[in-house]
Amino acid sequence: MSEHRQGGPEDSGAVERAGHVEQGKYAIDNPGLPPHRPRxxxxxxxxxxxxxxxxxxxxxxxxxxxxxxxxxxxxxxxxxxxxxxxxxxxxxxxxxxxxxxxxxxxxxxxxxxxxxxxxxxxWVEERHEVRTExxxxxxxxxxxxxxxxxxxxxxxxxxxxxxxxxxxxxxxxxxxxxDLDNTDNRSDLAEENFGVERLRHTIWDEGVRLVRDPSGTPIKASDVAIGNAMHVIPESLLGRTHDKLNQKAKSVVLLMRLNPESLQISEGREDWNVDGIVAYSKICTHVGCPVALYEQHTHHLLCPCHQSTFDLTQECKVIFGPASHALPQLPITVDEEGFLVAQSDFHEPVGPVYWERDPNR
CATH class of the missing domain: 1.20.58 (Methane Monooxygenase Hydroxylase; Chain G, domain 1)
Structure with missing residues (x-):
């Protein structure tokens, strides 16, 4: 028996291969563009x-x-x-x-x-060599x-x-x-609007205890070890019925403890921490995602949405990502019973930068 069977489709010409050239012609001729039909x-x-x-x-x-x-x-x-x-x-x-x-x-x-x-x-446009001019x-x-x-x-x-x-x-x-802001016509909210004032103030105030979220357990300074990170809310939020979720969204805080010697503290913030315990807003200053990832060894806070990274040792300064300014810090101290409390509200608006807010603040 011969190695190649005679009379098969390969020999008979019944099968044509695409791209096969014979006497200057392709197996399938280019039909060209159809004739133009005017409208x-x-x-x-x-x-x-x-x-x-x-x-x-x-x-x-x-x-x-x-x-x-x-x-x-x-x-x-x-x-x-x-x-x-x-x-x-x-x-x-x-x-x-x-x-x-x-x-x-x-x-x-x-x-x-x-x-x-x-x-x-x-029409068919032939390729050409690209030159700058x-x-x-x-x-x-x-x-x-x-x-x-x-x-x-x-x-x-x-x-x-x-x-x-x-x-x-x-x-x-x-x-x-x-109109996503649903401010009602009550007198205590009438002067506020969707602008910077709605995010400038939270329910943090002098003497308000820091409690764990969601248990509501008060936190003593002695309960926070170096390297710990806690999700914190104001104690005054627990008994609130009106606008609770909106207030929580603005007031959530991350509480962490570092070696006090590793903190780079700027002028005027010397007493904002308690023996290395610091509290910062959990709301990313890019688009408002929750900053919830803490790298203990690098002391970095990361936003999972767009990878903005904040250095906790430099007062949460932005070191990577699209965020434009540092996380606002909540000044804290301890009360007579040793529980962590806020000294005041945040000293700047929380949340992302928008057209009505100075990005340098």
Whole structure:
């Protein structure tokens, strides 16, 4: 028997291999680009104008959707206990429809614009050697081509309605996030707002004991050994019924004990620790994640969200990561019974930096 069977598919030519070249031809010829089929708007100016008006109507619909959202949000009013169900249903309907049409109008409008007015020719671009000056010229040419193909210069109605829709569309989200703070109209909170004042003050105060979270056990200085780390809350939080979770979110503290000789204490903070026992806010100064990882050997505190790292020996100075400033320190001392207590509230706002807060504070 011969080593290669005669008459098989390999010999008969019934099987063609991709990429096989025979007499200068590939097994599968390149079919090339299909012939371009002009659209109605390409040949009829009236159809192009009609498409332009349709796209503009969609952008205007987006603008009306945003305005509808604000009507439901501001005109209908705040929802609270005792609000009639009909009012709640009306507001929810306006908020939902407004958001939907705001996003839908922009999305559908841009798709319709691309399908009916922007050029739809296909072409093959050969690779070329990239040079610095040529690259700049090519990039500039591409930008000009995009502007020309989108016809945004030639059709100011499209441009202006699109700018209006895009400018208004993010505003509902801004309003929603600004209203995450649920400050009520009680007199003791009326002067506070979502700005820096809401995070400047916590329920820590002079003489408030530090207790373990969640057991509520008071802590004596003698109970904290070098290397220990405890999650701490103010004792006044235990009996609180109103706004308890919000206050806890601002007041949580990490308590640790180091060798006093390893602490680098700045002027004015000499009495903020008790024989090496220090307390710092648990809220990361980047975006507010809980700082809960303590490396005993390096004396570093780590935020698990974005790896911001704080050096406990340098008053929780940022040594790595995106956080912009140190964790606020809670001044502590001991009372007559030897329990750890706060000397005062934090001397700076807790939490992350935002547009209304000085990042250097």
């Amino acid at each position: 109605l708007a390409d040949e009829d100016p009236r159809a192009a104008k009609r498409a332009e008006r349709q796209v503009s109507v969609l952008f205007v619909l987006s603008i009306l959707g945003t305005l509808t959202f604000f009507i439901g949000y501001f005109v209908v009013g705040q929802i609270g206990p005792g609000t009639p169900f009909s009012t709640i249903r009306l507001q929810n309907t306006l908020l939902g429809l407004g958001t939907a049409f705001s996003m839908l109008g922009i999305g559908v409008g841009i798709v319709h614009w691309a399908k009916t007015l922007m050029p739809d020719h296909e 040529e690259d700049r010229q090519i990039a500039e040419g591409m930008i000009n081509d995009i502007l020309d193909e989108s016809q945004i210069k030639r059709r100011p109605l499209l441009r202006n309605t699109l700018i209006g829709a895009i400018a208004l569309a993010p505003l509902p989200a801004v309003a929603i996030f600004r």
